[in-house]
Amino acid sequence: MSFNFIIISPHYPENFQLFATRLKESGATVLGIADESYDNLSPLIREALTEYYRVDDMENYHEMYRAVAYFAHQYGGVHRLESHNEHWLEMDARLRTDFNIPGLKAHEMDRLKQKNKMKAVFRSINVPVANGRVFKGWEDASKLVSELGYPVIIKPNIGVGASDTWRISSDEELSHFFVERNSAETFIMEEFIDGDIVTFDGLTDQDGNIVFSQNMVYDKPALEIISQNMESFVLYPKEMPEDIWKLGKQCVEAFEIKERFFHFEFFRLKSDQSLVALEVNCRPPGGPMIEMFNYANNLDIYAQYAQVVLNNQFTADLSQRKNCGYVSRKYYNNYLYTQDDIYAWYGEFIVSSVMTEGVFGDFGYFIVTDTLSQMQAVVHFIQELA
Numbered sequence: 001m002s003f004n005f006i007i008i009s010p011h012y013p014e015n016f017q018l019f020a021t022r023l024k025e026s027g028a029t030v031l032g033i034a035d036e037s038y039d040n041l042s043p044l045i046r047e048a049l050t051e052y053y054r055v056d057d058m059e060n061y062h063e064m065y066r067a068v069a070y071f072a073h074q075y076g077g078v079h080r081l082e083s084h085n086e087h088w089l090e091m092d093a094r095l096r097t098d099f100n101i102p103g104l105k106a107h108e109m110d111r112l113k114q115k116n117k118m119k120a121v122f123r124s125i126n127v128p129v130a131n132g133r134v135f136k137g138w139e140d141a142s143k144l145v146s147e148l149g150y151p152v153i154i155k156p157n158i159g160v161g162a163s164d165t166w167r168i169s170s171d172e173e174l175s176h177f178f179v180e181r182n183s184a185e186t187f188i189m190e191e192f193i194d195g196d197i198v199t200f201d202g203l204t205d206q207d208g209n210i211v212f213s214q215n216m217v218y219d220k221p222a223l224e225i226i227s228q229n230m231e232s233f234v235l236y237p238k239e240m241p242e243d244i245w246k247l248g249k250q251c252v253e254a255f256e257i258k259e260r261f262f263h264f265e266f267f268r269l270k271s272d273q274s275l276v277a278l279e280v281n282c283r284p285p286g287g288p289m290i291e292m293f294n295y296a297n298n299l300d301i302y303a304q305y306a307q308v309v310l311n312n313q314f315t316a317d318l319s320q321r322k323n324c325g326y327v328s329r330k331y332y333n334n335y336l337y338t339q340d341d342i343y344a345w346y347g348e349f350i351v352s353s354v355m356t357e358g359v360f361g362d363f364g365y366f367i368v369t370d371t372l373s374q375m376q377a378v379v380h381f382i383q384e385l386a
Contacts, residue, residue, distance in 0.1 A: 002029040003310055004075045006068060008083035008092060009034045009058065011045050015291060016084055016284075018302040020048035026306040029075060033067045034058065050075075061094065068095050080309060084261065086283050089113065103259065104282065112255065112282055113158050115188050122277040125254045127247060129277050130267075132190030138178055144189050145174065151192040156185050167192070193276055195267035200248030201285050201293075203305065203314070208258040211314035212304065214293065215244045216285065231333070231361050233379050234289065236296050236324045237372065247275055255280055259308060287360045289326065295351050295368050296324035323369045327379045328361020336386045346378045 010020045010032040021044060024030045032045065032052045041052065053070060055063040072078050081101045083092050090109050097106040104112070111117040119129045131148060134157050135141045145152060145168075154177060155165040164182065168174050181187065202213030219233040244266070251264050263285045265278040284290040293301040299316040307313045329335065342365070343350065352366040365382060369375045 002075065003027065003079050004029045004031060004071065004077060005309070006031045006033060006071055006078055006081040008064075008081065008088050008095075009085060010049065011036055011041050012085070013287070014042075015288060017042060017044050017048075019082075019084065019305065020045055022300070022302040022306040023309070024048045024050075026303070026310050028306070028310060031071050031075070033064065033071075058088070058091070061091070064091060064095060065098065068099055072099060084283055086281060086286075089282065108256075112280060115155070115157050115159075115279060118277075118279055121254055121280075122251070125250055127251065127277045128275070130190040130193050132188060134186060134188045138174075141174060141178075141189065142171075145171075148189065148191045153190045153192055154187050155190075156182075157188045158186070193267045193269070194271065195269040195276065197278065198244060198266050198268050198275075199285070200244050200251070200264040200266070201262065202248075202252075203261050203301070203308065204252060204257050204259060205308050205314060206259045206312045208253065208256065210249060210252055211308065212293070212301070212316070212318070213240070213245070213248065214296065215240045215248070216289070216292075231328045231330050231383055233325060233327045233383070234292075235326075235375065236292050238296075238321050238323045238370075243275060247277075251277070251280065255282075257282060261305075288354050288356060288364065288366075291352070291366065292324045292326060295366050297321050323372055323375050325367040325369075325375050325379060326360070326364055327367060327382050328356070328364040329382065331362045334386045335382075336384045337381060342382055346381060349374065349378050 005023050005028045007020055007030060011017060011034060020030050029050045030048050032049045033055060035055055035058050038052050038054060053067040055067055057063060068078065078099055078101050080103065081092060081096055090113065093104045093109050094106045096103045111121050116134050122129045133144065135144050151167055151169040153165065154168055166177050168177060197218045199216040200213065201216060202210055205211050214236045217235045217237065220230065248264055252262060260282050261284040263281040263283060267276040267278055269276060290301060297316065297318055298320060304314050304316050307315060349367050349369050350365050351368050354364050356362065356364050367375060367378050369378065
């Protein structure tokens with residue numbers, strides 16, 4: 001009997017296409033659903049998919065339901081359904097619920113998508129969170145500001161990353177927010193936390209055991225990178241701090257994450273270096289960051305995921321981990337050194353480069369080093385301005 005795995009939007013993002021390839025190589029029957037024309041799919045995806053069902057609108061649940069029903073009828077049931085994409089998390093869960101497919105179900109979405117519900121879970125296990133709550137209207141917002149004090153952070157209660165996030169430092173800015181905001185959106189206001197963002201990322205097996213984990217450190221907040229159009233640097237250090245592992249493991253258990261990637265975000269306070277929970281994401285880290293799992297550990301995370309799903313096994317050797325960094329450049333900057341200079345001086349540490357956008361810059365390099373001092377030297381060289 002075949003193991004039938006439906007991938008929602010198997011072609012996007014481009015680097016996630018390897019999920020389909022590795023699942024097929026591991027023996028699964030891989031089925032795809034998306035709104036892209038079949039002729040526009042890459043050869044890699046067309047080779048990996050046993051069949052593809054195109055819908056006109058992926059936001060239309062009835063279309064998506066019919067697509068899954070078709071596959072269930074044609075292939076004798078569906079064993080897994082996944083997109084690995086935050087945007088489709090609720091759609092995935094609703095389809096799993098209606099077709100009784102293992103994995104996260106619709107009733108579990110609130111605590112994984114709504115920031116106020118996430119806070120409740122964090123608080124239930126005594127994990128510190130930023131003070132704040134959902135608010136409605138100017139009067140309620142003003143009352144909350146009087147409790148929290150400026151500056152405050154306002155962001156959608158359901159949202160991804162720094163999208164539509166505001167740092168408010170005065171009544172005037174608060175008034176501007178109410179003029180410019182999306183009135184259909186529900187927002188949450190939180191106290192401003194002076195700290196660096198760190199993450200606890202990884203993968204669990206079918207029983208909820210953490211089989212792979214790393215922690216990411218950002219050099220600056222995503223909100224600052226986007227609002228000021230800045231370059232960035234993120235690091236997966238070779239050594240994970242004990243407090244991140246302890247707190248991260250506690251959070252994985254509290255949110256009951258099984259057979260999934262996870263991406264927890266925390267603030268490390270500048271005042272005392274303690275950790276404050278920011279949010280949970282039941283997906284791999286965004287953009288090209290998942291590739292850093294492979295570069296830091298010399299593994300194929302896509303193949304390991306396939307083995308977890310099909311055999312509940314993670315077989316990679318993680319004993320040779322190195323530091324892995326991603327350093328970006330912006331086209332508008334005048335850098336001291338050219339790309340040829342970078343490869344001439346530090347090419348031995350550069351494992352890949354990528355054209356990208358948004359919070360990940362315009363162009364990025366993946367760096368692997370044995371020591372943090374080597375990493376710092378390469379990053380400084382790449383980003384030094386003329």
